[in-house]
Each structure stands twice: as structure tokens, then as C-alpha cells.
Amino acid sequence: MTASETYISIRGVGKSFGAFQAVDDVSFDIGRGEFFSLLGPSGCGKTTLLRMLAGFEQPSRGEILIDGQPMSNVAPNRRPTNMVFQNYAIFPHLDVRANIGYGLARLRLPKSELNAIVDQALETIKLPGYGSRRPDQLSGGQRQRVALARALVCKPKVLLLDEPLGALDKKLREEMQLELRQIQRQVGITFVFVTHDQEEALTMSDRIAIMAKGKVLQIDTATRIYETPNCRTVAEFIGTMNFFDGVVKAVRGNEIEIDGGPLGTLLSGVSEHRPVTGERVSLAVRPEKLRLLKSAPAPGPNMIAGRMGPEAYLGDRSHYYVEAAGHPRRIAVATQKLTRSVESCVDEGQGVWLNWTPEACVLLPVS
Amino acid sequence: MGAPGTSPLGPESLRGYLLLAPALVVAFAMLVVPLLALIVLSFWSQDYFTLVKEFTFKNYAAIFALADKPIDFLANPFGIFEKPIYLTLLWRSIKMSLVATLIVVLLAYPMAYFLVFRVKRHKLVWLILITVPFWTSYLLRVFAWKVILGFNGVINSGLISLGLIDKPLEFLLYNPIAVTGTLAHSWAAFAILPIYVSLEKIDRSLLEAATDLGDGRLRRFLRVTLPLSMPGVIAATLLVFIPTVGDYITPTLVGGTEGVMIGNIIQSLFGKANNAPLGAAVSIIAMLAITLLVCLFLKLVGPGRSSAKGARA
Numbered sequence: 001m002t003a004s005e006t007y008i009s010i011r012g013v014g015k016s017f018g019a020f021q022a023v024d025d026v027s028f029d030i031g032r033g034e035f036f037s038l039l040g041p042s043g044c045g046k047t048t049l050l051r052m053l054a055g056f057e058q059p060s061r062g063e064i065l066i067d068g069q070p071m072s073n074v075a076p077n078r079r080p081t082n083m084v085f086q087n088y089a090i091f092p093h094l095d096v097r098a099n100i101g102y103g104l105a106r107l108r109l110p111k112s113e114l115n116a117i118v119d120q121a122l123e124t125i126k127l128p129g130y131g132s133r134r135p136d137q138l139s140g141g142q143r144q145r146v147a148l149a150r151a152l153v154c155k156p157k158v159l160l161l162d163e164p165l166g167a168l169d170k171k172l173r174e175e176m177q178l179e180l181r182q183i184q185r186q187v188g189i190t191f192v193f194v195t196h197d198q199e200e201a202l203t204m205s206d207r208i209a210i211m212a213k214g215k216v217l218q219i220d221t222a223t224r225i226y227e228t229p230n231c232r233t234v235a236e237f238i239g240t241m242n243f244f245d246g247v248v249k250a251v252r253g254n255e256i257e258i259d260g261g262p263l264g265t266l267l268s269g270v271s272e273h274r275p276v277t278g279e280r281v282s283l284a285v286r287p288e289k290l291r292l293l294k295s296a297p298a299p300g301p302n303m304i305a306g307r308m309g310p311e312a313y314l315g316d317r318s319h320y321y322v323e324a325a326g327h328p329r330r331i332a333v334a335t336q337k338l339t340r341s342v343e344s345c346v347d348e349g350q351g352v353w354l355n356w357t358p359e360a361c362v363l364l365p366v367s
Numbered sequence: 368m369g370a371p372g373t374s375p376l377g378p379e380s381l382r383g384y385l386l387l388a389p390a391l392v393v394a395f396a397m398l399v400v401p402l403l404a405l406i407v408l409s410f411w412s413q414d415y416f417t418l419v420k421e422f423t424f425k426n427y428a429a430i431f432a433l434a435d436k437p438i439d440f441l442a443n444p445f446g447i448f449e450k451p452i453y454l455t456l457l458w459r460s461i462k463m464s465l466v467a468t469l470i471v472v473l474l475a476y477p478m479a480y481f482l483v484f485r486v487k488r489h490k491l492v493w494l495i496l497i498t499v500p501f502w503t504s505y506l507l508r509v510f511a512w513k514v515i516l517g518f519n520g521v522i523n524s525g526l527i528s529l530g531l532i533d534k535p536l537e538f539l540l541y542n543p544i545a546v547t548g549t550l551a552h553s554w555a556a557f558a559i560l561p562i563y564v565s566l567e568k569i570d571r572s573l574l575e576a577a578t579d580l581g582d583g584r585l586r587r588f589l590r591v592t593l594p595l596s597m598p599g600v601i602a603a604t605l606l607v608f609i610p611t612v613g614d615y616i617t618p619t620l621v622g623g624t625e626g627v628m629i630g631n632i633i634q635s636l637f638g639k640a641n642n643a644p645l646g647a648a649v650s651i652i653a654m655l656a657i658t659l660l661v662c663l664f665l666k667l668v669g670p671g672r673s674s675a676k677g678a679r680a
Contacts, residue, residue: 075578077580085572089572102577106581154580
């Protein structure tokens with residue numbers, strides 16, 4: 001459901017703090033009504049980019065346009081954006097009602113009308129009757145909702161969210177993820193959401209921009225980011241990924257044959273990166289796309305023999321770590337738990353075989 | 368049981384009092400005892416050279432005794448009292464201190480604001496520079512003002528040498544304005560520091576949130592910065608107002624007859640006038656007046672902080 005109409009346009013934007021390059025020549029567009037996430041490890045420049053959208057930082061280079069209007073000369077209090085801060089920034093000297101109504105004060109609405117708007121907002125965030133509470137009487141989740149309501153009553157064209165769920169516990173976070181998504185659909189405004197939590201970004205976003213060291217590496221939908229990462233950094237950052245390095249032996253039609261050295265011959269289907277014969281490539285396979293075999297299958301490509309390593313029990317599934325001769329890293333294999341067996345299906349130290357189909361893997365250039 | 372740090376002397380509270388003991392002893396000996404002595408003294412009386420140690424309301428009666436025939440002098444509302452000097456001077460001292468406090472807070476706030484929000488580096492150096500004048504004694508600082516404002520002082524001789532005036536300006540020194548100005552300067556650091564601390568404590572994201580929600584600089588200041596720095600302003604006000612009402616060094620040096628304050632009369636009652644009981648009574652009346660004003664002030668500007676906390680579910 002990617003919106004076609006461009007609403008925010010980021011053109012060659014860079015930001016340096018002294019010698020440090022926080023954001024480095026970033027260009028992309030965000031559509032109207034889109035739920036767009038900026039995802040990356042801390043220090044990757046995602047918050048700086050968000051703060052430039054809000055107007056709290058001025059880009060050192062480039063231009064940001066919102067609804068076709070260049071923003072460089074627009075003060076933060078005059079931008080069509082509102083922000084939900086990481087620590088919520090609830091005014092401690094005002095009660096909940098005054099906090100939510102804060103941005104409406106300059107409209108000089110009659111008191112009854114203002115109260116009606118605030119009551120409606122309290123209803124939306126499921127905190128009716130909390131108007132006279134003081135901020136220090138609210139829990140983390142309630143503060144988060146108040147911050148959200150305070151920004152939304154201003155009817156911004158773009159809502160900026162700076163890791164708004166970071167301080168909540170896991171259960172509450174999952175609940176708020178769904179609620180945020182629902183509110184976004186209701187009000188239909190553009191959300192730009194900054195997070196370092198990949199699960200959060202994957203479940204909520206229409207599109208995700210993966211950032212690292214000030215650069216945007218890939219912008220795509222959640223599934224495409226997960227299934228077809230365009231570089232090793234993205235593949236490593238999102239979920240777990242196994243990499244097998246090799247040299248391209250032959251490219252035939254829909255299949256690419258790779259010499260994996262001690263791992264034998266590897267076969268890959270075609271993906272975005274089109275290698276040429278003799279090129280060094282990384283073959284990337286997700287743990288859940290590997291098949292774990294307890295007995296040796298018929299010899300063939302994409303077949304690795306190894307020894308069972310430790311198990312990481314995750315509840316809904318387990319990750320087994322397999323050590324293969326001639327491969328520097330442990331290979332992660334995910335197994336579904338179809339029964340309630342508490343026994344591990346394979347013992348540590350036992351010989352196992354791994355196998356996958358050519359379509360299950362992605363070919364990436366060696367970086 | 369027997370863990371290191373557990374006092375063999377008994378429960379936690381006892382240990383707390385033991386730790387507090389030196390401070391309690393000092394506070395008792397230097398504060399409670401003199402105050403009690405002052406109260407007792409105010410109910411005794413002086414008969415020329417002998418102190419009459421008998422309970423009497425005489426001193427308080429002397430302060431508040433109404434005159435048989437009210438004096439209508441310079442529209443002084445205290446003319447209705449037989450000895451209007453005490454309450455007149457108390458009222459004047461409070462007025463002068465209030466003005467001085469107002470000036471101090473108004474001057475200190477921008478300084479503290481500048482230090483917190485504009486100075487990016489070497490804040491400590493700036494803070495030390497602000498306190499440098501306070502490294503000399505209070506007496507010397509007040510005396511310096513006498514030198515600055517005096518008949519042949521810095522301002523007058525400077526203006527004369529510039530040819531702007533022919534003869535020295537006489538209104539600079541020995542009046543309430545000189546006292547108020549000197550007090551304001553002398554106590555500036557006591558106002559800057561608490562305001563600095565309260566401004567420094569404000570979470571910067573609150574200011575960004577206010578801007579984000581549409582406030583310009585002035586609105587943001589009035590709606591967020593100022594209310595959140597009120598504890599510092601209140602502290603500064605009390606720190607300056609309370610000690611300046613009773614000050615007698617500044618009025619003695621730069622006040623002249625017009626600038627005499629309640630502290631001067633108390634000093635002379637204990638000294639030259641040799642009427643310590645009356646001095647004690649005047650002191651106590653002054654203390655009560657200040658206490659009343661402070662309570663009134665806190666009631667007005669400290670809007671129910673404690674009651675809101677008390678309502679916490």
C-alpha cells in the first residue's frame with residue numbers, strides 16, 4: 001500500500017557536526033499517508049534526519065521539501081510537522097488536559113470547544129477522565145499516549161516519532177504498535193517513525209529505510225527488506241543471516257553456480273545482484289530456509305556436512321548452531337516446533353547435514 | 368545480622384540522629400538558644416542601667432501604643448502611633464528590600480538565562496567570574512559603592528572631568544536609592560546561582576516540544592521556561608529579601624538619614640540607646656513581619672505543589 005504521491009522529498013541532505021558526518025548525502029521521497037520507518041543502529045543518523053524534518057537541526061547540505069514547499073527557511077514552530085519525543089517531553093507543570101491542549105492555545109478557541117477537542121483526544125487514546133491528572137501520576141504507556149494525543153490534536157500533515165516505544169515493556173510495546181498503526185490509518189497522515197528495533201519497523205511500516213553510518217542503504221517494504229536485502233550490512237542487521245563466500249563458476253539462465261571451496265558447489269537462483277563469472281560473491285541464506293538432516297543425503301549442490309553445536313531455545317522455534325569444516329562462522333538453522341516435545345531433536349556433537357534450494361538464497365556482492 | 372555497617376547501637380533512626388548530632392548541636396546552640404534568649408529578653412525591661420528581669424509587655428506596648436493626638440507629618444500613616452519610628456522604619460526597610468529584591472531578580476534572571484542557554488563552553492569560568500566580586504568582604508563592597516557614589520567619588524569626578532556637570536551631584540549618595548542599589552549589587556550572586564540551577568535542570572526536549580507545538584521564543588519562555596524556573600526565582604527572592612530587610616551595614620555607609628533601616632535602629636537600641644529589651648522586641652516584630660510576608664509570597668506563587676503530590680493515587 002505504498003502511496004504513489006510524493007509528500008516529503010529529501011534531496012541530497014547532509015549534516016555534519018564538526019568533523020563528524022551524521023547524515024551523508026541522503027535522497028529519497030516519502031508518500032502521502034505513508035507509514036515510513038527509519039531503521040538503523042544507534043548513531044546511524046536516523047534521529048538527526050528526523051530532527052531535520054522537524055526543523056530542530058538545519059541540513060548542512062541539500063533541501064527538504066514537505067508538500068512541495070522547501071523547508072530550509074521555515075522555523076520548527078511553523079512547520080506542518082509535530083513530533084512525539086523519545087522521552088515524551090510531557091510538560092511537568094501542566095496537567096494532562098493542558099498538555100494535550102498545549103498546541104491549540106494559539107488558535108484562541110472558546111473554552112468549550114477546546115475542552116471538546118481534548119475530551120475527544122482523551123477518548124481516542126483510551127484515557128477518558130484522566131484530564132486533571134498530573135504527569136507524575138501517569139505510567140510510561142499513559143505518558144506515551146498523552147504525547148501522541150498532544151501532537152495529533154494539532155492536526156499535523158506529518159507526524160514524526162522518535163523511538164516512541166523504546167521505554168515501554170515488550171507487551172505494552174506490541175499493543176502500542178498495533179494501536180499506532182490503527183490511529184495512523186484513522187487519521188491518514190504521514191508518519192515518519194524512527195526506531196532501532198527491527199521487529200517494530202517490520203510489523204508497522206509501509207516502507208523502511210535502513211540507515212548505517214549516515215547513509216541510507218536500502219528503502220523497501222518489510223518483506224522485500226527481509227527477503228531481498230541489497231547488501232551484507234542490511235542482511236546482517238535485519239534478522240539472522242548465514243553467509244557462504246565463493247567464486248562464481250558459471251552463470252546459466254536462472255541458476256548461478258558458485259565454487260564454495262571446502263563447502264563444495266553452491267547453486268543460487270537469480271537475484272538483483274547479477275554477478276559475472278570469476279566474481280567473488282556472498283551467498284546469503286536465512287536460518288529458516290535451511291533444512292537440517294540427521295543422515296547423509298545423496299550428494300549434490302547446496303549440501304554442507306557439519307557437527308551440531310549449541311541450541312538457542314526461543315520458545316516458538318529453536319536456533320541450532322552448526323559447525324561446518326572449512327567455514328569460519330557457526331551456521332544458524334531455525335526449526336519449527338510442531339510438537340510440544342521438550343527434548344532437543346538433535347544432540348550436541350552429532351553429525352548433521354544442511355541443505356537448501358537455489359531459490360532460498362540471495363547473492364550479494366562481497367563488501 | 369552482624370553485617371558490616373550495621374550499628375551495634377540500635378535501630379536505623381538512632382543512627383540517623385547520631386549522624387545528625389553535630390549539626391543539631393550547632394543549630395541548637397547557635398540558633399535555638401539565641402532565639403529563645405531574644406524572646407525572653409523582649410519580655411523584660413530596661414531601667415536605666417539595670418535590666419529588670421520581670422515579665423512585661425511594656426516593649427511591645429511601646430511599639431504599638433497609639434498616640435493621644437495623631438501626628439500628621441508627611442502623610443506618614445504610622446503617625447497614629449505614639450512612637451511611629453519603629454513601624455515607619457520597618458515599613459521603609461521592607462519597601463527598600465522588596466525593590467532591591469525585584470531589581471536583583473530582574474537582573475539575575477537574564478544573566479542566568481544567558482549562562483545556561485547561550486554559553487556553550489567554559490561555563491564554570493563564567494560562574495566563577497560572576498562570583499569574583501563576592502570574594503571581597505561585604506563591608507568592602509558596600510564601601511566601594513560609597514567611593515563610587517560619593518561627593519568626590521568616581522561618578523561625580525568623572526562627569527566633572529568630562530565637563531558634563533559643574534558641581535558634584537548630591538543625590539547619588541545618602542538616600543534610599545543608594546541603599547537599594549547597593550543592596551541589589553551586593554546580593555546579585557545569591558540570586559543568579561539558584562536561578563541558574565533551576566534553568567539548567569529544565570529538560571531541553573520540553574523546550575523543543577513547545578516549539579514543535581507552535582510556540583515562538585517569547586511564548587515558549589512564558590509558558591514553559593519561566594514556570595519551570597519558578598523554584599529558582601522563589602529561592603532567589605527569599606535568599607535576597609530575608610537578609611536585606613535587617614541589613615544595617617549598607618544603610619549605615621550609604622544611607623544617610625533618609626536611608627536608615629530597621630537594622631540601624633535595632634543596633635542603636637542594643638548599643639547607644641542601651642535598651643536591649645526594646646531592641647529585642649523590635650527584632651521580633653521585624654522577624655514576624657518578614658515571616659508573614661514570606662508566607663504570603665509562597666501562597667501566591669507556589670501554586671499547590673505539595674497538594675498535587677499529596678493527591679497522588
